[in-house]
Amino acid sequence: MRIFLIAALVLSFFTYAQPAPVTYTVDNKNITLPGKKYKSGYGVHMEFYPWTRAVREAELGKADILFPEYFISDDVMSENTLTKTRNPLLALSEPIPNGDLSFVALRDHSIDYDGSIESVKKQGYGGVRSYTNSK
Template sequence: MRIVVFLLSFISCFSFASQSVTFIHKNSLKTVEGQRYKSGLLYSAPNSKRTLHIVTLDWPPYISNDLCNKGWVYHFAVAVLNSQGYSVYLEFLPWARAVRNVELGKADILMPEYFIEDTAPSDYVKNKMRRELLGISNSFQGGNIVFLKRKNAPGIFTGNLNSLKGSTIGVVRGYQNTPEFDAMMDNEEFKVISAVNDLQLMQLLFAKRVDLIIGDPSVLTHSVTFSELNQSEKIALLNAVEQDGKPLHYNSLYFAISKLTPNWLGVLDDINQALYIFSNSGETERLINTVSEECAV
């Protein structure tokens, strides 16, 4: 029993291990240390305007509690808000729960999010569109969205989404994909099977429960490569799938802020100002390269 308690304590401490974030602001190198706080880490800003509660997900290689440095999007989020004088409490949650918490005002910011169309309905507030509940920032770097199929299976996606009609498509529950695809999904123009995460999505395709899956290929590949599957299972899974057709879309990433957050418009303006400064100064690219290289395999 003592061994079990020790191991649980060790795992808990590792999960909440402090992670420093370093960024350049006003030509000065700033470092902020994360301190364990509730079920995440708190990054305090000097003379803080207030503390903002960010909820996110495990979505490697962009961001994950299991990455050696939690990923470049993690560092980017802390740096963007800290540079504007906000302390940041950052918490990892399952994506559907993260979406729910921000839409209901139980957390302030959801990220990284894809663009949300005005017509996207909320799954958590009846008779409301998501954009009625959330404000969306300007964009930052993202990645391609593609369809994957099983190798040697006939291609389905021709470049026209109408080619998907009659197929069974695997999606991750709660993810935005593209406005056109999501509209067809809402209209039930093809059958959908939902997964709880990207690894399960890959397994649905491998098990022939779906014809295609949709997602960011770097995330899908990473979900298998760094999973707890044994090596032979990883190799079999990765070797069994391939991209179907050309990329569907390049999806930029966004911060989504709850409209129940006090002065949400002011916070959104501050985020957009920081995004502009980071992009124009080259700090966004520097953070992506520096943080990604730290965990290069």
């Protein structure tokens, strides 16, 4: 019995959990990618890029997932496939709630935003090229 327990213990050192697969659907086809073992556990590989490059990677099929993306108007042209609009190149998930757009200012500065872009036009503000948050 001791030999069996020792053998089981030794064998347990050589076994490990398989990475959890990640599955998503594109054009009614399920795509499954294996997870990868990292020091902190299992997961999938993520890279962080500037927004325009992230869109390019996804539209050209070099990235599997682009996030966060909240809305794509039907008339937005792809900057990477010049004869197509962006929607046919990407698939949006179901809406994710609570993705409100906000302004951030220094404590000593006020923003007199009344819901129109005209109300902040004279103030300095920044945006992300090729990005639309909502209609």
